[in-house]
Amino acid sequence: MSERLDVRKTYKLLIDGAFARSESGRTYEVLDAHGAFVANVARASRKDVRDAVRAARTAQPRWWAASAYNRGQVLYRWAEMVESRASELADQVATAEGLDAPHARASVGRAVDRLVWYAGWTDKVTQVLGGANPVAGPFFNFSLPVPSGVVAVLAPRDSSLEGFVDAVAAPLCVGNAVVALASETRPLPAVLLGEMSATADLPGGVVNVLTGSIDELGPVLASHEDVDGLDLVGAPEAAGDLAALAAATITRVLFPRGDGDAALRRLRAFVETTTVWHTVGQ
Amino acid sequence: MSSRPLANSELGWLAYDPAPESASLARLAPSYGLFIDGAFTDPGAHEQTATLNPATEATLATVAHATAADVDRAVRAARHAYDTVWSATSGAERAKYLYRIARLIQERARELAVVETLDNGKPIRESRDVDVPLAAAHFFYYAGWADKLEHAGFGPDPRPLGVAGQIIPWNFPLLMAAWKLAPALAAGNTCVLKPAETTPLSALILAEILQQAELPPGVVNIVTGDGTTGAALVDHPGVDKIAFTGSTEVGRVIQARVAGRGTHLTLELGGKGANIVFDDAPIDEMIEGIIDGIFFNQGHVCCAGSRLLVQETVADEVLRRLRRRVEQLRVGDPLDKNTDVGAINSRTQLDRIEELVAAGENEGATRYSSSCALPERGYWFAPTVFTDVSQSHRIAREEIFGPVLSVLTFRTPEEAVAKANNTTYGLACGVWSEKGSRTLWVAQRLRAGVIWANTYNRFDPTSPFGGVRESGFGREGGRPGLAAYLDV
Numbered sequence: 001m002s003e004r005l006d007v008r009k010t011y012k013l014l015i016d017g018a019f020a021r022s023e024s025g026r027t028y029e030v031l032d033a034h035g036a037f038v039a040n041v042a043r044a045s046r047k048d049v050r051d052a053v054r055a056a057r058t059a060q061p062r063w064w065a066a067s068a069y070n071r072g073q074v075l076y077r078w079a080e081m082v083e084s085r086a087s088e089l090a091d092q093v094a095t096a097e098g099l100d101a102p103h104a105r106a107s108v109g110r111a112v113d114r115l116v117w118y119a120g121w122t123d124k125v126t127q128v129l130g131g132a133n134p135v136a137g138p139f140f141n142f143s144l145p146v147p148s149g150v151v152a153v154l155a156p157r158d159s160s161l162e163g164f165v166d167a168v169a170a171p172l173c174v175g176n177a178v179v180a181l182a183s184e185t186r187p188l189p190a191v192l193l194g195e196m197s198a199t200a201d202l203p204g205g206v207v208n209v210l211t212g213s214i215d216e217l218g219p220v221l222a223s224h225e226d227v228d229g230l231d232l233v234g235a236p237e238a239a240g241d242l243a244a245l246a247a248a249t250i251t252r253v254l255f256p257r258g259d260g261d262a263a264l265r266r267l268r269a270f271v272e273t274t275t276v277w278h279t280v281g282q
Numbered sequence: 283m284s285s286r287p288l289a290n291s292e293l294g295w296l297a298y299d300p301a302p303e304s305a306s307l308a309r310l311a312p313s314y315g316l317f318i319d320g321a322f323t324d325p326g327a328h329e330q331t332a333t334l335n336p337a338t339e340a341t342l343a344t345v346a347h348a349t350a351a352d353v354d355r356a357v358r359a360a361r362h363a364y365d366t367v368w369s370a371t372s373g374a375e376r377a378k379y380l381y382r383i384a385r386l387i388q389e390r391a392r393e394l395a396v397v398e399t400l401d402n403g404k405p406i407r408e409s410r411d412v413d414v415p416l417a418a419a420h421f422f423y424y425a426g427w428a429d430k431l432e433h434a435g436f437g438p439d440p441r442p443l444g445v446a447g448q449i450i451p452w453n454f455p456l457l458m459a460a461w462k463l464a465p466a467l468a469a470g471n472t473c474v475l476k477p478a479e480t481t482p483l484s485a486l487i488l489a490e491i492l493q494q495a496e497l498p499p500g501v502v503n504i505v506t507g508d509g510t511t512g513a514a515l516v517d518h519p520g521v522d523k524i525a526f527t528g529s530t531e532v533g534r535v536i537q538a539r540v541a542g543r544g545t546h547l548t549l550e551l552g553g554k555g556a557n558i559v560f561d562d563a564p565i566d567e568m569i570e571g572i573i574d575g576i577f578f579n580q581g582h583v584c585c586a587g588s589r590l591l592v593q594e595t596v597a598d599e600v601l602r603r604l605r606r607r608v609e610q611l612r613v614g615d616p617l618d619k620n621t622d623v624g625a626i627n628s629r630t631q632l633d634r635i636e637e638l639v640a641a642g643e644n645e646g647a648t649r650y651s652s653s654c655a656l657p658e659r660g661y662w663f664a665p666t667v668f669t670d671v672s673q674s675h676r677i678a679r680e681e682i683f684g685p686v687l688s689v690l691t692f693r694t695p696e697e698a699v700a701k702a703n704n705t706t707y708g709l710a711c712g713v714w715s716e717k718g719s720r721t722l723w724v725a726q727r728l729r730a731g732v733i734w735a736n737t738y739n740r741f742d743p744t745s746p747f748g749g750v751r752e753s754g755f756g757r758e759g760g761r762p763g764l765a766a767y768l769d770v
Contacts, residue, residue: 059566061329124734128730129435129762130437131761133721133742133745133746133760134744135740135742135743135745136419137740137742139740141744141745142761143745143746143762148750158520165736175485228751239541239542240541240542240543241541241542242539242541243537243538243540243542244538244542245379246537247534247535247537247538247541248534248538250530250533250534250537250551250707250750250751250752250753250754251550251756252755253541255542255544265768265770268765268770272731272750272755273731273733273746273748273762274725274728274730274731274732274733274750275731275733275745275746275747275760276725276732276733276734276735277732277733277734277735277737277740277745278718278720278721278736278737279735279736280739
């Protein structure tokens with residue numbers, strides 16, 4: 001009696017709502033925490049970055065134009081999708097991070113709770129970061145937080161799931177579109193999250209997930225003219241060089257910091273304050 | 283009625299007698315040292331640079347050129363003051379210092395206005411009614427925040443950053459100093475301020491005011507100089523925060539230089555603001571708004587409405603009235619209380635304006651300039667309007683920073699928004715329409731940090747100011763202005 005041979009999955013990039021191999025045809029080997037082979041994962045190229053940024057740029061206005069309520073529901077739906085596939089995700093987190101099953105499962109639970117937390121922010125952030133300004137003169141004046149636009153996320157290297165969720169959901173919930181480069185050595189939980197986003201009614205292009213070499217793609221994302229914000233959480237050593245590239249187009253840069261309130265800093269990092277003055281009169 | 287605009291010479295019955303403010307109110311010293319650790323250094327100890335009155339090219343005073351060693355002394359003084367005095371000063375006490383400074387600015391308002399106009403070339407009407415009162419208002423506003431930081435929405439105990447290096451431009455010298463210093467001090471930082479090379483004087487008067495306010499030595503240090511002085515400040519490892527207002531070109535360099543050093547950064551950079559006029563706009567107010575948008579402060583305004591986008595159906599009427607109004611602008615002696623448009627701040631800036639205007643003509647746009655007589659001495663440029671401008675022209679893309687308006691037309695709101703956003707900048711825009719729903723529809727789609735609806739170039743300490751995209755990041759004014767100086 002022979003055991004059934006399992007059907008393995010090809011892990012692909014998520015670009016513009018579609019799952020694609022790298023246009024370059026390249027892959028690289030992903031190993032588990034003990035060094036054993038897990039999968040050949042797409043190694044994205046400069047052209048894949050270009051396509052992902054273009055998709056994000058195109059998708060962002062529509063995502064921002066959706067009501068905050070709707071964006072909250074979509075993010076909540078993403079949390080539902082993750083919860084329903086928690087065991088699959090937990091297996092990948094265990095493999096990637098070398099956790100035992102209960103710890104991996106707990107990590108997935110925290111990631112889901114985190115998504116729910118961000119889902120709730122979508123229709124609060126305007127009130128928390130914006131407001132009316134009592135200017136001297138016959139004007140009605142108010143300030144609103146608006147998204148920076150396209151945010152490139154170099155996802156955390158170690159925290160393959162929870163770290164990824166924080167870095168991606170924060171810019172998303174305030175209306176940005178995201179191009180995320182998953183942890184180079186632990187990419188599979190992020191790839192799975194991307195798959196789950198596709199069944200969560202996230203419009204194509206709003207979240208793009210790339211896998212590949214951070215040394216190769218980090219500079220491409222940092223210097224890309226159509227990238228408005230850059231989260232360097234996954235590139236602490238290269239942060240200075242990447243930030244210097246980002247300076248060419250005044251890209252907003254979030255530097256890695258080792259403290260606890262990074263989530264709120266992330267929410268603020270990729271929003272702009274737009275202030276509208278309107279005359280008051282009869 | 284003739285469609286030809288009225289020339290100044292035809293306005294005989296509207297002629298005004300000269301009404302000059304007295305230059306002697308400025309009480310300037312012949313030369314100034316640096317303001318470090320609460321005292322002025324000996325002017326003789328520094329290389330001195332003349333600062334000119336751009337309206338006459340006469341030397342007003344000489345100021346010290348701060349070297350890297352001077353900047354180092356200033357940063358050390360600021361650090362020492364931060365460690366020993368300012369971080370131990372309660373918010374309520376910091377507030378009272380700021381209130382004192384606000385009051386002292388009000389007390390010396392007339393003197394400051396004259397100094398500003400002499401050094402910058404802007405009309406005394408503007409320095410008297412805008413720059414100086416707003417500078418006082420900024421200190422007054424942020425004074426009140428100093429003991430309320432825990433209520434500002436940044437957590438229970440937001441901390442200052444430390445030593446702030448602040449580099450300001452020449453277009454609103456005193457006001458920009460106030461925008462930088464007031465929130466920084468309220469949040470508990472100490473400062474090293476670098477005024478612009480061509481307009482250092484009002485900051486030095488402000489230094490006297492800080493002495494009169496008995497602000498502890500070293501809490502604010504003011505180092506005059508040129509770009510090398512600014513670079514020394516940017517590169518100084520003892521600076522925790524750089525706040526820069528100036529060109530996008532320099533902003534890029536600064537952002538790259540501080541990258542990865544852990545230095546906090548805010549940038550308020552250039553702009554190419556679109557002033558969008560719909561056919562239902564209130565025309566009298568709108569014409570004044572266009573004029574204010576581009577000729578306020580000789581157009582030396584980063585948020586200037588330098589691109590007029592006018593709906594085709596009213597373009598002829600708007601242009602006819604605009605020319606007529608431009609012809610009526612009084613260009614000349616900045617100290618004259620009736621002057622509308624003063625002197626260009628420097629020879630360098632005048633060269634830049636002339637170069638871009640020549641490019642506009644070469645690229646095929648149609649130039650109209652006021653027929654006003656310009657003084658023989660000093661730096662002057664007649665108010666100018668370009669029509670037949672296309673989006674690819676340099677005068678539609680590059681910041682001119684002068685009294686030069688580029689006019690483009692549009693048919694639909696979608697087209698207006700697309701043209702307005704067709705720039706790498708994103709500082710400010712104007713929208714003129716009586717239809718509120720359309721105004722807000724446009725405002726939602728403009729990529730800009732400030733949007734003025736049926737008004738233009740309004741500023742207030744409670745109202746956040748700053749850009750998106752390549753116009754910079756960070757805000758000055760309001761609650762967001764505090765975040766620029768807190769570790770949040």
